[in-house]
Amino acid sequence: MSRYKNRIEDKDAIYFTEENFGIKADGSFDVSDQFQDAIMQVVKQHGCGIVFVPEGTFLFSKTIYIPSGVRVIGYGENRPKFVLQDNAPDFDTENKLTKGGYR
Secondary structure: OEEEOOOOOOOOOEEOOHHHHOOOOEEEEEOHHHHHHHHHHHHHHHOOEEEEEEOOEEEEOOOOOOOOOEEEEEEOOOOOEEEEOOOOOOOOOOOOOOHHHOO
16 A cells, blocks of 8 residues: 555545544554445546545455556555455455446
8 A cells, every 4th residue: 555644635535534424543443444435436436536535544344456557545644554354254255246336
């Protein structure tokens, strides 16, 4: 994941923040569904684009599907940290029925 030290303002980008998605960036809250929603949002709006992620710790329990036209870019003094939940079921198994909402 790329990272910028300062937040870049981009009117077409999606910002994966506590304010926009009702999440916690402290590693205590599973953000899997909200992160997939952020990716889907940029795809629905523009077909491709950027999801900016602030520094913090983000807990995941599911596989996240990121289409080739979407970039995930961190910002802040430190890189965002993505943590896989212990004993996450089927995190490494592709779900061909949903693929994160993509066909």
